[in-house]
Amino acid sequence: MKSPITTIGFDADDTLWHNENLFEDHHSKYCQLLSEYHDAETVEKVLYETEMRNLELFGYGIKGFTLSCIETAIHLTQGEIKSEEIQRIIDHCRHMLSHPVELFDDVEEVLRNLSSKFQLILITKGDLRDQERKIAKSGLAAYFDHAEVVSEKTAESYARVLGRTRVPVKQFVMIGNSLKSDILPVLNLGGHGIHIPYRITWEHERVDSTPHEHDNFYQIESISQLPDLIDIIAVDSII
Amino acid sequence: MKSPITTIGFDADDTLWHNENLFEDHHSKYCQLLSEYHDAETVEKVLYETEMRNLELFGYGIKGFTLSCIETAIHLTQGEIKSEEIQRIIDHCRHMLSHPVELFDDVEEVLRNLSSKFQLILITKGDLRDQERKIAKSGLAAYFDHAEVVSEKTAESYARVLGRTRVPVKQFVMIGNSLKSDILPVLNLGGHGIHIPYRITWEHERVDSTPHEHDNFYQIESISQLPDLIDIIAVDSII
Numbered sequence: 001m002k003s004p005i006t007t008i009g010f011d012a013d014d015t016l017w018h019n020e021n022l023f024e025d026h027h028s029k030y031c032q033l034l035s036e037y038h039d040a041e042t043v044e045k046v047l048y049e050t051e052m053r054n055l056e057l058f059g060y061g062i063k064g065f066t067l068s069c070i071e072t073a074i075h076l077t078q079g080e081i082k083s084e085e086i087q088r089i090i091d092h093c094r095h096m097l098s099h100p101v102e103l104f105d106d107v108e109e110v111l112r113n114l115s116s117k118f119q120l121i122l123i124t125k126g127d128l129r130d131q132e133r134k135i136a137k138s139g140l141a142a143y144f145d146h147a148e149v150v151s152e153k154t155a156e157s158y159a160r161v162l163g164r165t166r167v168p169v170k171q172f173v174m175i176g177n178s179l180k181s182d183i184l185p186v187l188n189l190g191g192h193g194i195h196i197p198y199r200i201t202w203e204h205e206r207v208d209s210t211p212h213e214h215d216n217f218y219q220i221e222s223i224s225q226l227p228d229l230i231d232i233i234a235v236d237s238i239i
Numbered sequence: 240m241k242s243p244i245t246t247i248g249f250d251a252d253d254t255l256w257h258n259e260n261l262f263e264d265h266h267s268k269y270c271q272l273l274s275e276y277h278d279a280e281t282v283e284k285v286l287y288e289t290e291m292r293n294l295e296l297f298g299y300g301i302k303g304f305t306l307s308c309i310e311t312a313i314h315l316t317q318g319e320i321k322s323e324e325i326q327r328i329i330d331h332c333r334h335m336l337s338h339p340v341e342l343f344d345d346v347e348e349v350l351r352n353l354s355s356k357f358q359l360i361l362i363t364k365g366d367l368r369d370q371e372r373k374i375a376k377s378g379l380a381a382y383f384d385h386a387e388v389v390s391e392k393t394a395e396s397y398a399r400v401l402g403r404t405r406v407p408v409k410q411f412v413m414i415g416n417s418l419k420s421d422i423l424p425v426l427n428l429g430g431h432g433i434h435i436p437y438r439i440t441w442e443h444e445r446v447d448s449t450p451h452e453h454d455n456f457y458q459i460e461s462i463s464q465l466p467d468l469i470d471i472i473a474v475d476s477i478i
Contacts, residue, residue, distance in 0.1 A: 057336045059368030063302040070309065071329055074322045083318040086325060090310055097296045128367040129298035129390040146403075151368040164385075164403070 003192065003216075005234035007167045008114055009158075010144075011176030012124040012131065014198040015223070017138060018102045023065070024200060026092055030069060033085055037077050047072045048203060055204075059151055061127030066093035097130060101137040106224040111143040113227050118234075122147040123161055123174070125181065153181035155188050162189075173234070175226065178205045183217065192216040192233070196223055242431065242455075244473035246406045247353055248397075249383075250415030251363040251370065253437040254462070256377060257341045262304070263439060265331055269308060272324055276316050286311045287442060294443075298390055300366030305332035336369060340376040345463040350382040352466050357473075361386040362400055362413070364420065392420035394427050401428075412473070414465065417444045422456065431455040431472070435462055 013019035030047070031040040038046075050068045058064030069089050073081045114120060122144045124131050131149045135141050146165055150157045162169055173192035176182025183193035184207065193216060211217045220229055252258035269286070270279040277285075289307045297303030308328050312320045353359060361383045363370050370388045374380050385404055389396045401408055412431035415421025422432035423446065432455060450456045459468055 054333075057333060058302060059366070063297060063306060067302060067305060067329055067332065070325065074326050077322075079322040079326075081322050083313045083316070083320050083322070083325070086309065086322070087313050087318075090306055093306065094293075094296060127298070128388060132390050149367060151371050 003173075003234055004171055005118065005173050005192065005230070006171040007119040007121060007162075007165070007173075008230070009121045009123045009161075009172060009174040009186070010111075011174070011178065011182045012122055012134065012138075013126070014177040014200075015175060015182070015196060016104060016107050016140065017134070018104070020198060020200040020202060022096050022099055023202070026069075026096060029092060030073075030089070033088065034073060034076055034081075037080070043072070043076065046076055050075070052204070059127070060125055061130055062093055062096050063127060063130075066090060097133075101134050103138060103140075104223055106222070108140065108143075110223050110226050111140060114230065115143045118230075119145045119165075119167070121145060121161065121165060121167075123150065123153070123158070124148075125150050125153050153178075153185060155185040158185050158189055158191075173230075175223075177201075179207045179210060180205050184211065187211060187214055187216055190216075193218070194226065194229065195219045196221070196226075242412075242473055243410055244357065244412050244431065244469070245410040246358040246360060246401075246404070246412075247469070248360045248362045248400075248411060248413040248425075249350075250413070250417065250421045251361055251373065251377075252365070253416040253439075254343075254414060254421070254435060255346050255379065256343060256373070259437060259439040259441060261335050261338055262441070265308075265335060268331060269312075269328070272327065273312060273315055273320075276319070282311070282315065285315055289314070291443070298366070299364055300369055301332055301335050302366060302369075305329060336372075340373050342377060342379075343462055345461070347379065347382075349462050349465050350379060353469065354382045357469075358404075358406070359383045360400070360404060360406075362389065362392070362397070363387070364389050364392050392417075392424060394424040397424050397428055397430075412469075414462075416440070418446045418449060419444050423450065426450060426453055426455055429455075432457070433465065433468065434458045435460070435465075 050072045169189045169191040174186040177198040289311045408428045408430040413425040416437040
């Protein structure tokens with residue numbers, strides 16, 4: 001049976017544009033920087049532990065990540081790291097923050113198509129200023145009726161966003177690359193979820209299993225397949 | 240003539256609770272840390288220049304400030320700063336982020352009084368997660384109908400917040416300690432502003448003159464004077 005979908009929510013990083021590849025590049029340079037002290041595996045492991053320890057206080061985003069990188073470098077080199085190397089870590093933070101936004105193929109066409117028939121909401125987590133800057137740089141802001149930056153993507157935060165935009169959750173479908181942040185909380189609320197995996201998933205976003213059995217769960221390979229899937233599952237709602 | 244005020248907006252940092260005193264304490268420790276290299280005046284001047292250079296990319300908040308502190312320390316010591324001293328700067332960042340929220344006197348009583356007669360909105364700028372944490376820790380969240388964290392407080396951002404909460408600007412009064420961020424943008428939109436100066440004003444928030452001549456501008460010394468002033472200027476709106 002088709003569902004009366006009125007509103008489509010989109011994650012941003014690694015759903016509309018590349019993001020994790022910037023971190024991948026940073027990790028590679030960071031491991032190189034510390035290579036005379038430790039192998040890459042150790043560096044990655046200890047950096048991840050530092051990030052997780054700092055996550056509650058620092059939150060998501062490049063600035064908190066950079067502070068964790070600096071702390072880890074001091075710890076792993078027992079204080080031997082040079083200040084010019086710390087400066088290089090900060091310079092790379094600045095490089096990441098000012099990086100151009102690289103849209104996935106077909107994103108604009110898909111949004112143009114869907115925005116004529118549905119209310120579109122952008123829901124992204126992380127650093128407020130950085131996310132706002134990326135939304136502005138993406139050139140996609142005009143396709144969205146609302147854009148919300150949240151500090152965590154939980155059932156509560158989705159319920160708050162849907163409440164303030166007055167969207168019943170049964171009429172809502174969320175699109176994203178993270179099962180943990182984009183899909184499972186929305187399924188739990190009674191909404192729909194369409195998962196588009198990205199080639200890299202940050203360890204913190206990994207979940208044990210994919211909810212293939214769930215009636216409201218769908219998975220596609222790329223955003224260009226989205227309009228056809230929406231045609232199949234949703235009763236078009238001309239807004 | 241009394242105005243038909245329906246909605247009162249509150250700034251948070253240095254309006255409802257102390258904040259700038261945490262930075263003051265940090266500055267003092269930071270100048271001490273660098274005292275063998277430069278006098279406090281030079282340290283403050285160069286730190287402020289670094290902050291201003293980084294503001295567009297890093298935004299407001301403790302994490303961006305900490306990255307500016309580290310950069311400035313490396314620069315001012317020509318790379319001689321020890322990594323354990325950089326670690327101390329990061330430790331102090333963590334100390335600031337986890338600091339208890341210290342409410343001003345009478346804040347809760349004032350909010351309880353006003354929330355029975357007006358719609359209250361919290362509008363604060365800075366780091367999303369840090370601001371949300373402070374709102375939660377303050378115990379004041381229940382008095383507010385909405386809380387908004389914005390990346391800059393401009394006429395545009397106030398117009399957006401008022402638009403989404405469907406409040407006509409003529410029915411809105413904003414309360415805060417910063418003329419630049421809390422008062423002038425709202426006066427420019429046609430709303431009302433009540434300034435409550437704090438004993439410290441960050442250089443970036445300073446403006447040349449106070450708009451004493453403006454019909455919709457008021458100034459009081461402490462938040463405990465707010466209910467009486469609101470009684471004088473506003474037609475009570477039972478919401």
